[in-house]
Amino acid sequence: MNKRFIVTSVFILALVIFLVFFFIKGGFNSSERKIENQLQEITPIPTQVSVTKYSNQEYGFLIEYPSLWSLPLEEEITPSQEHLHQITLNPQGVNYFIDLYKQPVTVSEESFLRDYFKDFEGGITYLDRERINNKQAVKFFIPKAGLEPQGKAGIVFRQDDLILIISTSIAKGEKEEIFKNESFLNLIESFNWLNKNS
Numbered sequence: 001m002n003k004r005f006i007v008t009s010v011f012i013l014a015l016v017i018f019l020v021f022f023f024i025k026g027g028f029n030s031s032e033r034k035i036e037n038q039l040q041e042i043t044p045i046p047t048q049v050s051v052t053k054y055s056n057q058e059y060g061f062l063i064e065y066p067s068l069w070s071l072p073l074e075e076e077i078t079p080s081q082e083h084l085h086q087i088t089l090n091p092q093g094v095n096y097f098i099d100l101y102k103q104p105v106t107v108s109e110e111s112f113l114r115d116y117f118k119d120f121e122g123g124i125t126y127l128d129r130e131r132i133n134n135k136q137a138v139k140f141f142i143p144k145a146g147l148e149p150q151g152k153a154g155i156v157f158r159q160d161d162l163i164l165i166i167s168t169s170i171a172k173g174e175k176e177e178i179f180k181n182e183s184f185l186n187l188i189e190s191f192n193w194l195n196k197n198s
């Protein structure tokens with residue numbers, strides 16, 4: 001007999017024995033279950049994040065932010081013309097801003113946004129009116145541009161002549177990404193006017 005034939009036969013026999021043994025013990029499904037079980041063991045279980053409530057009695061609103069964030073920075077705008085007040089949330093990380101403006105009731109939120117941001121990075125390219133927590137709101141997006149791109153995305157709420165904007169600057173990304181950002185969504189969903197005339 002040829003040596004090559006013997007080596008090939010032994011190899012085929014060993015392969016057949018291995019495959020029979022493998023499938024008797026559960027085959028690929030068993031391996032997949034083992035991997036799935038290992039993944040379940042190392043996948044962390046999400047924990048509830050504690051929040052801090054921020055309320056502003058002067059302008060009449062409440063918002064919640066993660067307790068791990070540093071204390072908000074507040075700035076009263078002087079002279080106060082139309083921009084009255086700014087609060088910076090999470091000043092040590094990704095900044096989220098709450099800006100308050102006084103506008104005549106006859107000016108719509110969309111008109112205000114287009115006019116106010118007309119010179120910012122080429123202006124607003126996206127506006128969408130919707131209801132959030134039973135309050136009328138307008139989403140807006142200003143894309144990044146220039147040598148050091150910095151866009152802006154936000155949500156506008158209104159109560160009488162007071163316009164409140166929750167926004168964040170964007171170094172990269174598009175509107176779909178920022179409007180799915182969990183921190184941003186949690187801020188927006190936690191927002192409430194203290195007196196409900198909205």
